Amino acid sequence: MSRFFQSFFPVLITLMVSHALAQTADKKPCYPISYLDFFGMENIELDKWPQEELDGLKQITVAGQKIDTTVTTSFLIPMIVYQLKEFHPNCVDSDDSDYLKELIQLYFLIRQFDHQELDALALTDQIDWVRNDFYSLIPEDENLLNMSFTLDDGPFYGTDTQEAGISEHTISTEFGEIIISKLDQQSVITAKDKTGAVLWRKIIIGLQGSAVSDIRPAEQPIHKTSAATIIQLFAGEALTLYVRNDGRFMYYYHSW
Numbered sequence: 001m002s003r004f005f006q007s008f009f010p011v012l013i014t015l016m017v018s019h020a021l022a023q024t025a026d027k028k029p030c031y032p033i034s035y036l037d038f039f040g041m042e043n044i045e046l047d048k049w050p051q052e053e054l055d056g057l058k059q060i061t062v063a064g065q066k067i068d069t070t071v072t073t074s075f076l077i078p079m080i081v082y083q084l085k086e087f088h089p090n091c092v093d094s095d096d097s098d099y100l101k102e103l104i105q106l107y108f109l110i111r112q113f114d115h116q117e118l119d120a121l122a123l124t125d126q127i128d129w130v131r132n133d134f135y136s137l138i139p140e141d142e143n144l145l146n147m148s149f150t151l152d153d154g155p156f157y158g159t160d161t162q163e164a165g166i167s168e169h170t171i172s173t174e175f176g177e178i179i180i181s182k183l184d185q186q187s188v189i190t191a192k193d194k195t196g197a198v199l200w201r202k203i204i205i206g207l208q209g210s211a212v213s214d215i216r217p218a219e220q221p222i223h224k225t226s227a228a229t230i231i232q233l234f235a236g237e238a239l240t241l242y243v244r245n246d247g248r249f250m251y252y253y254h255s256w
Contacts, residue, residue: 031088033131035138038227039078039148046082054102061109073110074146080107081134084127097123104130138227141250144242152240154253158202164190171217171231174224175199175247178231180215187215187235191247199247204235206254215239 036042049057061073080103087096104126108115111133118126137143145155165183176193183203191199204212218232228250231241237255244250 030091031085031127033081033085034135035225035227036078036082036085038138038144038225038230041078041082044082046079046086048083048087048096048099051102054106058106058109061106065112072146074143075149076110077107077134077137077147080110081130084130088127089124100127144227145251150253152238152253152255153207155251156204156206156254157249157251158189158204161188161201161203164188164201169215169217171221173222173229173231173247175229175243175245178241180217180233182213185213186211187213189215189241191243191249193247200249202249204239204252212236212239212254 057073057076061076064073083103084100085091087100089097089100100123105115107130108118118129121129137147161183163183164179165181165186165188167179167181169180171178171180176191176196176199179190179192181188181190187204188201189204190201193199204215206212212235215233215235218234218238221232223230223232224245227245229243229245231243233239233241235254239252239254241252242250
């Protein structure tokens with residue numbers, strides 16, 4: 001986490017925690033938006049952000065961009081997009097146009113877009129534009145990283161190896177399987193496709209290149225989403241592995 005966000009961390013937690021713990025709601029979307037399941041943003045109840053929170057998020061975004069152009073509040077994007085879905089004019093009885101405009105302005109601010117031309121569009125067309133832009137971000141792993149919020153260490157990418165070691169656990173997936181092995185006191189994870197061909201094999205390392213050992217699957221390790229397959233493991237603490245749905249390696253996090 002950058003020094004900038006460390007200084008604003010208490011503010012960000014205050015702004016986000018109440019929404020991140022929202023209750024689930026069983027209802028069909030009237031304005032569907034794909035890929036939100038990757039971020040855990042599906043079928044939940046999410047209250048509107050008060051004006052002071054919106055203003056605070058805009059200030060944090062602008063201040064961060066002035067300090068460092070690589071600083072981003074992109075982890076807010078899934079929450080913004082979800083609310084555009086929830087409060088879309090087709091989905092509510094009341095007029096939420098002013099609130100939706102505020103959300104869209106925050107989205108454009110985070111994405112550093114000049115939105116003057118889009119201001120002339122109807123509100124529903126602006127929402128369509130944001131949805132399409134959100135979709136354009138999904139194929140790149142780096143964008144998924146930026147749009148995810150976690151307190152775990154990482155992302156980590158492991159060290160490629162040709163040696164599998166001694167197999168200890170196998171997890172079946174839609175693309176094939178994940179095999180956890182031990183190699184000279186180091187843990188190795190191998191991904192294979194349905195034909196048994198190796199897609200990738202990595203020694204799992206953590207902070208400062210330290211070995212991560214004794215990895216085992218969680219009780220229900222596989223969570224497939226529309227953007228990627230998330231594999232829950234344990235290595236002392238939670239270890240969360242992300243792979244694309246075709247099995248391609250992305251990255252992993254290790255809880256501290």
